[in-house]
Amino acid sequence: MVSQKIPNLSVDCVIFGYNGKELKVLLIEQKKISEQLKTQYALPGDLVEIDEDLDEAANRVLFELTNIKDIYLEQFQAFGNPVRVKEQKDSDWLRSIREFPEERVITVAYYSLVNIEDVAPKGSAFADHTEWINVKKVPPLAFDHDQILNHALQRFRSELVTKNIGFELLPPKFTLSQLQQLHELVLDKKLDKRNFRKSIKKIDHLEPLDEKQTGVDHKPAQLYRFNPKKED
Amino acid sequence: MVSQKIPNLSVDCVIFGYNGKELKVLLIEQKKISEQLKTQYALPGDLVEIDEDLDEAANRVLFELTNIKDIYLEQFQAFGNPVRVKEQKDSDWLRSIREFPEERVITVAYYSLVNIEDVAPKGSAFADHTEWINVKKVPPLAFDHDQILNHALQRFRSELVTKNIGFELLPPKFTLSQLQQLHELVLDKKLDKRNFRKSIKKIDHLEPLDEKQTGVDHKPAQLYRFNPKKED
DNA sequence: AAGGTAAGTGTATTTTGTACACTTAACCAA
DNA sequence: TTGGTTAAGTGTACAAAATACACTTACCTT
Incomplete structure (x- = not known):
């Protein structure tokens, strides 16, 4: 009904x-x-x-x-x-x-x-x-x-x-470059890689995993996840 | 009706x-x-x-x-x-x-x-x-x-x-101190007079009048108004 | 083994925000 | 008129944040 x-x-x-x-x-x-x-x-x-x-x-x-x-x-x-x-x-x-x-x-x-x-x-x-x-x-x-x-x-x-809600659009495991590309697309401007990393590393609950990217033809990137439950 | x-x-x-x-x-x-x-x-x-x-x-x-x-x-x-x-x-x-x-x-x-x-x-x-x-x-x-x-x-x-919408709560002619007091009240913190003036003087359409405060027992303050029609 | 690719990292400079104190102009009272 | 009271008005030194910028590293491919 x-x-x-x-x-x-x-x-x-x-x-x-x-x-x-x-x-x-x-x-x-x-x-x-x-x-x-x-x-x-x-x-x-x-x-x-x-x-x-x-x-x-x-x-x-x-x-x-x-x-x-x-x-x-x-x-x-x-x-x-x-x-x-x-x-x-x-x-x-x-x-x-x-x-x-x-x-x-x-x-x-x-x-x-x-x-x-x-x-x-x-x-x-x-x-x-x-x-x-x-x-x-x-x-x-x-x-x-x-x-x-x-x-x-x-x-x-x-x-x-x-x-800093960008990761909501990404898979559970993502690289910082993916996150940066997303920001660049949405904000429609190029961002500096080092400055971007400085700024997003301030945000809580963003943690690196014991895991790296696979299947790429270059140095594999560190994978991160957003974990809101993480205690501090 | x-x-x-x-x-x-x-x-x-x-x-x-x-x-x-x-x-x-x-x-x-x-x-x-x-x-x-x-x-x-x-x-x-x-x-x-x-x-x-x-x-x-x-x-x-x-x-x-x-x-x-x-x-x-x-x-x-x-x-x-x-x-x-x-x-x-x-x-x-x-x-x-x-x-x-x-x-x-x-x-x-x-x-x-x-x-x-x-x-x-x-x-x-x-x-x-x-x-x-x-x-x-x-x-x-x-x-x-x-x-x-x-x-x-x-x-x-x-x-x-x-x-910077504070002036909407003030009379058409107001002093910078009035504006500052309002900000302090709403934000619930004391603001530095000189820094406050530096920051609000950046905002557009805020113009000093050829007129001063009257009826106060101290140095009269400059009156300002917010004039959105002001061309630049 | 060499070349290609994107990852990863630090420092110097500029800009912005913050802290801070004295002089001025009007009123009032003596 | 003078001296006291009040809030107005103003600049500079320091700290913090934002920006600009280039090389080395690790993995893959051929």
Whole structure:
């Protein structure tokens, strides 16, 4: 049995992933049958259930889509432009994914950082409609999702430096060069290797493992992990 | 005629003011008739109207309460704990101010900075129920408003330093010492006068006037204003 | 064994933040 | 008018943080 949903309150999730080269965002895709064969995308999201906390709802959306839990997830802004749904009322393809009411929907937006390898869209119910897209090549999205994505990116950039959350996008074991490349990509600037290492070695819970990179044609790098449980 | 409201979506405003000595917050007060004569307070807020943007709704709440417009207003968090209203369902005094439904209400919280002198609560419809309260002496509030107030304070503190928004709490003409005292109060630490001036003189649009303080028994201070339109 | 590749490391310089004390201008009272 | 009181206004020396910069090392490949 399906829980009852609040008809005009949704959460939307901007899910970021990193494949070693590009910063990507997980979008829901659907072919527009009616007009052309043009593909349109939207952020994953859903109406909030009647007895559900907002954070719970966002985690549910994430889990339903990716089958993973305990993900870095942060609320960053509520959007309530009254025309945000009506504008696209005629595009009813999204109704198949979310049960949209006629009236305006307020959405509370979250951004999320996942290890892209953990996400197996093929296993999820939305498999056919899910796609990782390079954030630099995202086409115009449904509703006001372009605006939401932009806000998410801005917030992520500023929190990347203040909170050092980059490793959330990497596999559990990673090298410092991987982390640096990620920072360079997100902040869109080249960083000095020695200075970068100085700065990130200040952060807690980042510990070197007794293990090195394998299968590379050069000096193998030290592997690190982020271990929040580490006592001091 | 009253506009139609969305039954489970509200905005709440944490309105900060500064009287030269204390940081205050504007609260709605009502005597509990039923139990004792104990006074209880809540943040000003209201349900969002059906065709209203969230920012508009927050501005409306502010205007209805204070009769002023064009105020510094910033959304900082949505709160959606499903028990946030039910917990206090038995206290029906607040129903007289806001039309609360039985079910859970999501609230989008804003904080606002006003020149306390501009606010004449006596002129507003809520005059009898409105009070400026020292943030250090706020009693337990209705619903989850304590939590919301705490979040607002944290956000304000961090944005005070990153965005230099302190003057929003001061009269249009102010001295640098007034600004410094405000910073010291909000950040809860003593600041060095010369270093403070060095740092704030970096910020744009802060310009000295051809005018000095009057009516003080010491050397009168230079008056400044914040002028965002100033070309450079 | 030699060449290719990215890993790993320290120091000097610049910029920013912090600590600190005396002179000035107005008011007031004698 | 003069001397006392009050807060305004101002610069420099030191410490800390951020930045710029180049060579050696370890593993893989041929």
